[in-house]
Amino acid sequence: MPVDLRLMRYVVTIAEEGGFQRAAERLRMAQPPLSRQIRDLERRLGVPLFHRRPTRLTEAGEAFVASARRLLADADSMIELVRATGQGQSGTVRLGTVMSAAHETAPELLAALRAAYPGVTVQAREAWSGELDAGLRAGRFDLVLGRMIPRRPGLTRQTVRREPLVAVVGTAHPLAGRPVAALSDLYGSRLRLVPGDVAPDYRSAILAALARTGLEFEVDDCEVLGWRHLGLADGKGFALVPSSLGALPTADGVTLPLADHLPAPDLELVWRRDALPPAGAAFTRVAEATARERGWLEAAPTGPPA
Amino acid sequence: MPVDLRLMRYVVTIAEEGGFQRAAERLRMAQPPLSRQIRDLERRLGVPLFHRRPTRLTEAGEAFVASARRLLADADSMIELVRATGQGQSGTVRLGTVMSAAHETAPELLAALRAAYPGVTVQAREAWSGELDAGLRAGRFDLVLGRMIPRRPGLTRQTVRREPLVAVVGTAHPLAGRPVAALSDLYGSRLRLVPGDVAPDYRSAILAALARTGLEFEVDDCEVLGWRHLGLADGKGFALVPSSLGALPTADGVTLPLADHLPAPDLELVWRRDALPPAGAAFTRVAEATARERGWLEAAPTGPPA
DNA sequence: GACCGGCATACCGCCAGGGTATACCGGGAT
DNA sequence: ATCCCGGTATACCCTGGCGGTATGCCGGTC
Structure with missing residues (x-):
């Protein structure tokens, strides 16, 4: 036989x-x-x-x-x-992406990966932080791109992008025409923030950063159907988002760079050390190179272009 | 590697x-x-x-x-x-068939082969004796079903069917209504025979058999577009064909069994001993079994059904 | 029939692959 | 922590299969 x-x-x-x-x-x-x-x-x-x-x-x-x-x-x-x-030149990566990275950072990473490893296919899904963390532990994701993912034993992480927060206000907001704003200018507006059950660590990081400035804001939870739906139409609230997200044009919002250099929580790649497929390792290599090339790791200035 | x-x-x-x-x-x-x-x-x-x-x-x-x-x-x-x-259960046989076997004997053999060896495919071609012999030597046929194929070294043969000759006359022939005829009844009619360059041995075998009866016939060569086109319409000629072929209905001819038991040259399977594919060997086994079952090997009586 | 090209046979030596004994490693129970 | 245990890795041995060499055998050719 x-x-x-x-x-x-x-x-x-x-x-x-x-x-x-x-x-x-x-x-x-x-x-x-x-x-x-x-x-x-x-x-x-x-x-x-x-x-x-x-x-x-x-x-x-x-x-x-x-x-x-x-x-x-x-x-x-x-x-x-x-x-x-x-060797990661072929295969599949299941990637979970936080919404604030899904519009600019993730597509650039995927384009770079596609260029370097044409044989790799990526199944990308957008999800909020809690689901990213749970999915990672349950093995539904090989790799997760998020902010403030809880640190646990067995998880490895790599910072992909470090950026300042910018403010977003409705077109009806008094500051809507300004080229730049200080936090103190926003005093009296209500801060719209992602609810605590969706991304508790992220929420508390923002609040902690604000606390360090000495200013106190009233806070509204916003519906979190994506970062752009912040309910700013009344012209009374504002939101704080990572600058790469604020750079996107929107119908009902205006982006205001902040004079105060307020850092957003780092955007990180996170994976289980014992369950990273070869194509996932390739992804992390590409992400590192891309972040370096684009200068994503030095905090960019917040001010308006000179 | x-x-x-x-x-x-x-x-x-x-x-x-x-x-x-x-x-x-x-x-x-x-x-x-x-x-x-x-x-x-x-x-x-x-x-x-x-x-x-x-x-x-x-x-x-x-x-x-x-x-x-x-x-x-x-x-x-x-x-x-x-x-x-x-083991001949699969594969291909290239079969050359003489016309006088292509209408009854060959189809029966193929059906039996198909039943016993469904995996075997047969490429069957009809040809006259000379081409059968040449094709066998040139390797265009694996197996040949014919009469009076020349005996050469390296060729093996196996008799498949032994049968009497019957006469065929045109519908206008004086004997057309008879149930049976003797050769002496046909005296005066012209014998239509396959030309010598097509099947010389077959032709001379027929003539020799007739010579043994003591009767002499005048001979016409007939166009050999198949055995049924013998040019008998004028009612003056007759042909001698193997009984299995004479049994086929025809538009312009009538079959007359012969009272004289005149044997047709044996129908034989012939192949090169050193070039028989396994499926061809299977064919010969099936042919042997079929011939035995149908009683093809005892010369059948020539007379009309009792 | 002698030669020759090409496959088969006989026999030998070596090493890859399988066997046995045992160490090692991680997880769970006490 | 420690021990135990299921399960894998390591170390070493041994055998059989695979390849090598020498030679026989067969068929075709001159």
Whole structure:
């Protein structure tokens, strides 16, 4: 039963060379062992593969060679595929992305990955922080791009982007025309913030940063159907978002760079150290290179362009 | 490079059993060599296939197993196909058939072959004797069904059907209504016969048989666009054909069994002893069985049904 | 019939692959 | 923490299969 690939190579080579001697030369071996292998193979199959003198394939031999050629080619391409998969040049990454990165940062990373590793496919899903964390632990995500993902044992993280917060106000807001604002200018407006059950750590980080400025704001929870739906139409509230998100044009909001250099929580890639597929490792490498190229790791100035 | 089927079986089994120990049991071997084989394989590939403790496939391992399953299945079905081909249960026969057998005998043989060896395909071609002989020598036919094929060294033959000659006359012939005729009744009619350059041995065999009866007939060559086109419409000629062919209904001819038991040349299967594909051998076995079942080998009586 | 090209047979040596014994590692229970 | 235990890795040995060399055998050719 065990007809291994070596024997298939033998038969195919004999067929191609039209004789045992020339085949043996091409196979870098002597002719007698080759003859013996074929004889034993024919015995095991119960079927002659070659006519001898002159050496010609039997009909069964033709069938053998045809199948063997396919098998050998398949075996070769298989080890190529396995190698590529193992080195992250092929395969799949399931990526979870926080909303504030889904519009600018994640697409740039994916484009860079596509350029460097065309064989890798990414299944990206947008989710709020709690689901990112849970999905990571449950194995639904290989890799997560988020802010303030809880630190747990077994999780590895890599900072991808460090950026300041900017303010967003409705077009009806008194400050809507300004090129830049200080936090103190916003005093009296209500701060619209993501609810605590969605991203508790993120929320408390923002509040802590504000507390350090010495200013106190009243806070409204906003519906979190994406960062752009902040309920600012009444002109009385404002939101604080990472600058890359604030840079996106919006229908009902105006972005105000902050004179106070208030850092947003770092955008990080997080993964389970013991469950990162090779393509995921490739992703982290690409992310690191991209972050460096774009200067995402030095906090950018908040002010308006000079 | 040499990743043989044995290693593939190992990896697949470990994946299926979920561990090295159980896999080793199913493979009827000890666990340590299995571990070593996998380790060496992983080294050669440069890629780990399993996470250990607990034993789980890596992404590369998944790719390996998927490909390996296909390859193993293909290898199995391949040896089945080769065996079947070698034993004549599969494959192709190129059959050359003389016209006088193409209408009744050959179809029956093909039906029997189809029943016994459904995997065999037959490429049947109708041809006159000279082309049958030449095609056999040139390797265009594996097997030939004909009459009076020249005996040559290296050719093997097997009689398939032995039958009497019957007369065919035009509907306008004086004997057209008779249930049976003697050769002496036909005296004065012209014998229409296949030309000598088409089937010389067949022609001379007929003439010799007639000579033995003591009667002499005048002979016309007929156009040999098949046996039914004998040019009998004028009511003056007659032809002699094997009874199985005479039994076919025809528009312009009437069959007359002969009271004289005149044997037609035997219908034989002929092949080159050194170039009979396995499926051809199967054909000869089927032909022998069929001939025996139908009683084709005892010369049938010539007279009308009692 | 003598020669020659090419496959088969006989016999030998080596190493890959499998066996046994045992160490190691991680997880769970006490 | 410690011990135990299931499960894998390591170390070492041994055998059988595979390839090597020498030579026989067969068929085709002159």
